[in-house]
Structures are given as structure tokens and as C-alpha cells.
Amino acid sequence: QTVVTQEPSLTVSPGGTVTLTCASSAGAVTSGYYPSWFQQKPGQAPRALIYSVNNKHSWTPARFSGSLLGDKAVLTLSGAQPEDEAEYYCLFYYGDSQVWVFGGGTKLTVL
Amino acid sequence: EVQLVESGGGLVKPGGSLRLSCAASGFTFRNAYMAWVRQAPGKGLEWVGRIRDKTDGGATEYAAPVKGRISISRDDSKDILYLQINGLQTEDTAVYYCAIDHERISSTVVAPLQHWGQGTLVTVSS
Numbered sequence: 588q589t590v591v592t593q594e595p596s597l598t599v600s601p602g603g604t605v606t607l608t609c610a611s612s613a614g615a616v617t618s619g620y621y622p623s624w625f626q627q628k629p630g631q632a633p634r635a636l637i638y639s640v641n642n643k644h645s646w647t648p649a650r651f652s653g654s655l656l657g658d659k660a661v662l663t664l665s666g667a668q669p670e671d672e673a674e675y676y677c678l679f680y681y682g683d684s685q686v687w688v689f690g691g692g693t694k695l696t697v698l
Numbered sequence: 699e700v701q702l703v704e705s706g707g708g709l710v711k712p713g714g715s716l717r718l719s720c721a722a723s724g725f726t727f728r729n730a731y732m733a734w735v736r737q738a739p740g741k742g743l744e745w746v747g748r749i750r751d752k753t754d755g756g757a758t759e760y761a762a763p764v765k766g767r768i769s770i771s772r773d774d775s776k777d778i779l780y781l782q783i784n785g786l787q788t789e790d791t792a793v794y795y796c797a798i799d800h801e802r803i804s805s806t807v808v809a810p811l812q813h814w815g816q817g818t819l820v821t822v823s824s
Contacts, residue, residue, distance in 0.1 A: 632814040
């Protein structure tokens, strides 16, 4: 099965900017993978943040944005808040097998 | 408001079977593709599989690691999603979430897994 790779951990200062990336072992990430991002805090169900590269849900804070950069999907957090400390997962769709595959997750610390 | 409530988790011996349920409300269940996602303790998220709606034949797709041991089904008359797991192994220990697999916004925009239940814990241990 295809592997989706994220940074295991990142740290950002309050008010700072951080970029999380997501790569596919199948090659360059394109919009056809419908790259999506999820936030999960301890003891809670995941919450969808970004879908299809750069679309936000109604509940997604404006400080989160998504994009493609090079051959990866990117989640950018601008103006980090203490409440943004969480695990972040990306998700890709592989059309040939019609499955979704999550990345391993990035533990983001706001410190 | 979309609500998804999982049930059926518990302690099961290796080799056993279990059926999880997910009661759905707040949306037109029969028109939705539904999915199961699991998370082992301290580990990441793993999409397990989906079932399509009846207009797409109710077809199922499963992740490679679980294919052959799990079966997803649905009862549209009761708005309930099911996950049957056979031959349970210790590595199947996880919180199992149900979710709406995706919503197609346009020909090029898809929103996956927007709504999740709170999950039900399955523990496989002797």
C-alpha cells in the first residue's frame, strides 16, 4: 500500500508560522489526490480542517491554509495559538484503488 | 445536525468476531457513502473502508491491511452502518470511528470525512 509521509513533530512559537508537509510514495501530490487535513486533540475525534488542497470548512479558523508546494501538500498555520497544539493528519485519495490513505501524523507543539 | 453514534465495542479474544454499529441522524443516510476509520492506542488514523450508497450498488472498498477480514454493510431503513470484523488480532485493538466518507462539492472538489462519531473502543486480548 502507498505510504503517506508527514513530519513526526514540529514546534512553533505562539504567534508564529509553521508549515506541515505531506508526501506520497506514489509520486508528486496533485489536486487529484484531494489532499485534506485533519486536527486531533487528545481524547477527541478528529476534526476536518482543509479539503481538496485549500478549501476550508465553515469551522476552520482563518489562520489555517492549504496548498501544494513542489511535490507535496502543505498545511500552513499563521499566527499559532496555544489551542492549535494537536496532532495533524493529511489524507490522500488514490483513485486506482479507490481508497483513502492517512499520513502518519505530525505532533505540533506550540511553545 | 449530523450525528454519528458508534456502539458494539468491547473486549474480545483473539480469533473472535465483532460487529460494530453506527447510528446516523441529521442527514439523508441512504444517499451517503459511509466509512470506518480506526486508531490504535497512541497511533495514527487508518481509513478502513467504505460502503457506497444503493444508487452506486452499495459497493464496498477496503484498505489492503484489513481486506478479507472485515465487511461493511448498511441498513438504510434504520439509518445504521455496520462493521463486521472476523479473526480479530491484537493489532485490531483500536478506537473505531464511523464517518461520512466524502461529499462531492464539484467535479474537482471533494470533502472527505467531514463528520465523525466519537468512536467505540475494541480491545483484542486473551
